[in-house]
Amino acid sequence: MKLTVQGREAYAYTGGKPFDPSLPTIAFVHGALNDHSVFTLLARWAAHHGFAVLAFDLPGHMRSDGPALTSVEAMADWLLAALDAAGAPRAALAGHSLGSLVALEAAARAPERATRLLMFGTAVPMPVTAALLDASRSAPGKAIDMVVTYSFSTLAAKPSYPGPGAWLRGSARGLMHQVLAHGGDALLFHTDFVACNAYRNGLGAAERVRCPAHLFLGAADQMTPPRAARDIAAALKAQVHTVHAGHFMMQEAPDAVLDAMRSALA
DSSP states (O other), X not given: OEEEETTEEEEEEOTTSOOOTTSOEEEEEOOTTOOGGGGHHHHHHHHTTTOEEEEEOOTTSTTSOSOOOOSHHHHHHHHHHHHHHHTOSSEEEEEETHHHHHHHHHHHHOTTTEEEEEEESOOSSOOOOHHHHHHHHHOXXXXXXXXXXXXXXXXXXXXXXXXXXXXXXHHHHHHHHHHHHHTTOTTHHHHHHHHHHHOXXXXXXXXXXXXXXXXXXXXXXXXXXXXXXXXXXHHHTOEEXXXXXXXXXXXXXXXXXXXXXXXXXX
């Protein structure tokens, strides 16, 4: 589904069903150097079980026109504008990693519009190491390899996503290279990481959130360790769902993550 958001073309995957704003809406926001496809399973389940789905590509990522936005706050404003463009006055806001910060900030900026807050693979604050920041600027291929290494808890998860035998690490690496190449912005990974690293308003934002909140954490997550989510979980009075996976939990433990999301939406 194509939309015009802040004067530029934007893309939202609707889960295989036409978007119907009369249904309860779920908006998904991906993480750094990813796109909507990381939410394919969750989005398709929701679209076929009574929800209207908008899984966005952020500006500058794959099908949404750039330039990429440089702060979590700007991305949150964009997300709310994208919901306006789709005709969705209220929505559950779901995000992974960087996207979880965007969902949090949007829920704080428009508390009357957020029906749920779902934060996958999150930490508040979400600092990025100097090594990753430097690599994302000067050697993005190296940064991709580092993130993929840190984001899975095993070499061969079984059953895997999208089907048994899929090479999760190779798929994740391939997607990130594709997103990097598609827009022609060699600094896209760095831009996303800087936005994560600079966001310091998370706990303050949590004070303004009024909807039920759920955190989905990977027990073996090295990018956003579960201990780094304790403060935001307490601030949001969130229900915490822990799955046996690393940071890329939607790919490594798809069934467990889907079951947890279904519970959160019940």
